[in-house]
Amino acid sequence: MNNQINDAPLTLRDVAAAAGVSLATADRVINGRPGVSAKTALKVHEAVQRLGFRPLAAAAELARSRSWRFAVVLPGGGNRFMLDIADNIRAQADWFRARRIAVEIVETDVFDADTLAAELSMLPGRFDAVALVALDHPRIRAAIDDLVEGGMAVVTLVSDAPSSRRQHYVGIDNIAAGRTAGSLVGRFLGPPRIGEAGKVEPGGAVGIVTGSGSLRDHAERRFGFGQVLAEEYPHLIRLPPVEGRDDPDRNRDLVRRMLADSPDLVAIYNTGEGSVGIGEALAEAGLARKILCVGHELTPATRRMLLDGTFAALVAQDPGHEVRSMARVLHALVTGQEIVAAQEHIRVQVILRDNLP
Amino acid sequence: MNNQINDAPLTLRDVAAAAGVSLATADRVINGRPGVSAKTALKVHEAVQRLGFRPLAAAAELARSRSWRFAVVLPGGGNRFMLDIADNIRAQADWFRARRIAVEIVETDVFDADTLAAELSMLPGRFDAVALVALDHPRIRAAIDDLVEGGMAVVTLVSDAPSSRRQHYVGIDNIAAGRTAGSLVGRFLGPPRIGEAGKVEPGGAVGIVTGSGSLRDHAERRFGFGQVLAEEYPHLIRLPPVEGRDDPDRNRDLVRRMLADSPDLVAIYNTGEGSVGIGEALAEAGLARKILCVGHELTPATRRMLLDGTFAALVAQDPGHEVRSMARVLHALVTGQEIVAAQEHIRVQVILRDNLP
DNA sequence: CTGTTAGCGCGTTCAC
DNA sequence: GTGAACGCGCTAACAG
Numbered sequence: 001m002n003n004q005i006n007d008a009p010l011t012l013r014d015v016a017a018a019a020g021v022s023l024a025t026a027d028r029v030i031n032g033r034p035g036v037s038a039k040t041a042l043k044v045h046e047a048v049q050r051l052g053f054r055p056l057a058a059a060a061e062l063a064r065s066r067s068w069r070f071a072v073v074l075p076g077g078g079n080r081f082m083l084d085i086a087d088n089i090r091a092q093a094d095w096f097r098a099r100r101i102a103v104e105i106v107e108t109d110v111f112d113a114d115t116l117a118a119e120l121s122m123l124p125g126r127f128d129a130v131a132l133v134a135l136d137h138p139r140i141r142a143a144i145d146d147l148v149e150g151g152m153a154v155v156t157l158v159s160d161a162p163s164s165r166r167q168h169y170v171g172i173d174n175i176a177a178g179r180t181a182g183s184l185v186g187r188f189l190g191p192p193r194i195g196e197a198g199k200v201e202p203g204g205a206v207g208i209v210t211g212s213g214s215l216r217d218h219a220e221r222r223f224g225f226g227q228v229l230a231e232e233y234p235h236l237i238r239l240p241p242v243e244g245r246d247d248p249d250r251n252r253d254l255v256r257r258m259l260a261d262s263p264d265l266v267a268i269y270n271t272g273e274g275s276v277g278i279g280e281a282l283a284e285a286g287l288a289r290k291i292l293c294v295g296h297e298l299t300p301a302t303r304r305m306l307l308d309g310t311f312a313a314l315v316a317q318d319p320g321h322e323v324r325s326m327a328r329v330l331h332a333l334v335t336g337q338e339i340v341a342a343q344e345h346i347r348v349q350v351i352l353r354d355n356l357p
Numbered sequence: 358m359n360n361q362i363n364d365a366p367l368t369l370r371d372v373a374a375a376a377g378v379s380l381a382t383a384d385r386v387i388n389g390r391p392g393v394s395a396k397t398a399l400k401v402h403e404a405v406q407r408l409g410f411r412p413l414a415a416a417a418e419l420a421r422s423r424s425w426r427f428a429v430v431l432p433g434g435g436n437r438f439m440l441d442i443a444d445n446i447r448a449q450a451d452w453f454r455a456r457r458i459a460v461e462i463v464e465t466d467v468f469d470a471d472t473l474a475a476e477l478s479m480l481p482g483r484f485d486a487v488a489l490v491a492l493d494h495p496r497i498r499a500a501i502d503d504l505v506e507g508g509m510a511v512v513t514l515v516s517d518a519p520s521s522r523r524q525h526y527v528g529i530d531n532i533a534a535g536r537t538a539g540s541l542v543g544r545f546l547g548p549p550r551i552g553e554a555g556k557v558e559p560g561g562a563v564g565i566v567t568g569s570g571s572l573r574d575h576a577e578r579r580f581g582f583g584q585v586l587a588e589e590y591p592h593l594i595r596l597p598p599v600e601g602r603d604d605p606d607r608n609r610d611l612v613r614r615m616l617a618d619s620p621d622l623v624a625i626y627n628t629g630e631g632s633v634g635i636g637e638a639l640a641e642a643g644l645a646r647k648i649l650c651v652g653h654e655l656t657p658a659t660r661r662m663l664l665d666g667t668f669a670a671l672v673a674q675d676p677g678h679e680v681r682s683m684a685r686v687l688h689a690l691v692t693g694q695e696i697v698a699a700q701e702h703i704r705v706q707v708i709l710r711d712n713l714p
Numbered sequence: 715c716t717g718t719t720a721g722c723g724c725g726t727t728c729a730c
Numbered sequence: 731g732t733g734a735a736c737g738c739g740c741t742a743a744c745a746g
Binding site: 003004005006009054056057058059061062067089090091093094096097098099100101102103104105106107176177179180182183184187188189190191224228312315318320324340342343345347348349350351352353354355357 | 360361362363366411413414415416418419424446447448450451453454455456457458459460461462463464533534536537539540541544545546547548581585669672675677681699700702704705706707708709710711712714
């Protein structure tokens with residue numbers, strides 16, 4: 001096992017000397033530029049291997065002296081999580097500046113395919129790379145493919161368009177997130193009661209509040225959640241999902257009705273935002289902490305409800321991690337560096353009252 | 358709200374010109390070096406503010422042209438988690454090299470204060486910065502203070518020595534980790550049964566397996582765990598902790614005895630490594646998945662036991678995050694940059710079968 | 715195909 | 731207290 005990491009400070013000059021070529025030739029080989037004979041290239045490669053040379057990023061960065069324009073396309077109209085994403089981008093200003101990257105946040109109606117596609121079509125020429133909160137829709141897929149075709153680096157953020165040609169997706173596996181929520185609900189409710197005849201008694205009803213049936217991430221979460229409940233907790237009865245468009249007021253009304261219609265309600269899972277409306281409806285009915293709630297994303301509202309026990313757990317993704325990953329990936333894509341997959345994996349977090357950050 | 362980030366590429370030259378001083382003077386002010394009159398400094402500061410200047414990291418890095426030697430002191434003798442830490446350090450080799458940092462991994466007996474203190478005393482002169490897995494012991498505290506006194510940057514890794522003068526701790530809040538484990542156990546076991554007289558029935562016994570009573574991180578986890586159980590799940594009976602020194606074989610024997618002694622055992626919490634021994638003892642007794650297990654850290658063994666249901670959940674810290682944080686923090690400390698606290702916070706992760714990375 | 719050379723933006727001697 | 735000038739390691743334009 002080698003416990004010495006990076007011993008001798010090597011330079012391209014050392015490599016060139018060792019290979020018996022000029023600086024420029026060594027540089028061409030290192031960066032895979034054309035105009036070098038096969039055997040010269042081989043000599044250089046050997047020298048690189050033998051000496052264990054790696055270019056000094058800072059020097060390359062400086063010499064390249066080229067600047068980049070990134071666009072980040074986010075849904076307009078302040079959902080808390082997206083505001084956090086935007087804030088984190090601003091917080092990374094120094095990181096971007098240190099790499100000569102100008103970032104523009106473009107707000108648009110991400111939920112309307114035509115609007116989003118139109119916005120995307122305005123990007124080429126003005127930007128070198130784009131991160132976007134995607135909609136999984138044929139028109140958007142085509143728009144993304146056009147950008148890639150035009151030579152831009154494209155990554156999807158938070159919500160993916162898997163069949164497009166985007167180079168990377170920065171976000172969580174939403175099926176896994178839904179499954180995680182399902183396991184939390186199933187386990188927190190405890191094992192089923194066994195009736196007199198030795199039969200499993202029904203464990204009560206589980207309500208599902210979702211933003212919209214047509215958003216891919218919400219649909220995936222619902223799918224994962226349903227999978228786990230059906231497989232592992234068949235005694236729980238899933239109510240048909242209700243759609244509140246991530247709006248607290250709508251969610252409040254939906255939960256009021258749910259409480260009226262389903263006296264056997266034991267848990268609620270919210271696949272999206274607007275959890276605060278659920279908390280309000282439960283509080284009104286005097287059922288806060290009596291009905292198990294699991295939701296998504298850490299916001300001031302969900303934090304409060306976690307602390308007061310209204311919500312038992314949150315399944316979350318870290319907007320800070322996502323923004324930093326997006327920045328690294330786009331930078332790597334435009335500068336032609338490799339991306340370290342392991343480092344860019346975005347985790348599905350479970351947050352209880354006790355491990356709140 | 359400003360959606361434009363980093364518009365004009367500014368240089369120190371621009372600032373100097375705007376302030377009506379030379380490059381060198383502007384540089385002195387920016388880097389807080391002496392030899393500049395108060396009013397000249399003010400002019401420069403104003404120009405910096407007005408133009409919104411930030412030095413280009415790459416150029417600074419290059420010009421500084423100084424290299425660093427970091428030591429990372431880890432426990433020798435392959436505990437899986439520490440091997441992961443070491444592997445992640447090697448995986449960061451390029452990052453270190455790009456910053457002219459030579460890293461040496463020093464293996465020693467971290468659990469013996471004298472050995473560790475002796476090892477630490479060998480470091481000054483040979484290294485600019487140290488990260489160490491600390492022992493919270495007076496002799497180690499003194500050794501750390503000596504290093505800091507001697508001008509080295511020192512951070513503790515995974516296990517802290519809070520009362521020493523180390524500049525930073527890279528690791529999780531172990532009390533929070535223990536509390537999280539406690540909440541998982543309490544909730545997963547379900548609410549207490551209510552007896553005929555309306556009284557809460559005892560919920561069974563909870564076993565606690567720990568590495569050693571004298572390791573601070575284990576002790577803190579036990580403390581947090583006990584806190585939550587006592588406060589929120591008083592119907593559960595905590596058995597006295599048993600010490601297996603993180604060794605699977607010892608843990609196996611301890612759990613065998615625990616099973617024999619406590620027929621009412623319903624859950625086991627392992628504060629440290631060697632969880633595989635617990636799984637073995639349960640499997641022998643045909644009790645795997647019947648007794649709830651919660652442990653720490655994701656390793657091939659714990660991953661397997663999570664998948665097969667022997668363990669219900671793991672509380673974990675990400676060695677990759679920790680190594681990267683350690684690298685950033687030490688680099689910031691030696692180069693005198695600020696550290697972004699929010700980014701360096703290491704999260705207490707909850708891992709279920711469904712959100713395994 | 716290959717080599718020479720002038721910067722990239724900042725730190726750091728030196729003079730003044 | 732201040733400024734001029736060189737160099738960090740690499741890239742890119744140009745010359746051969």
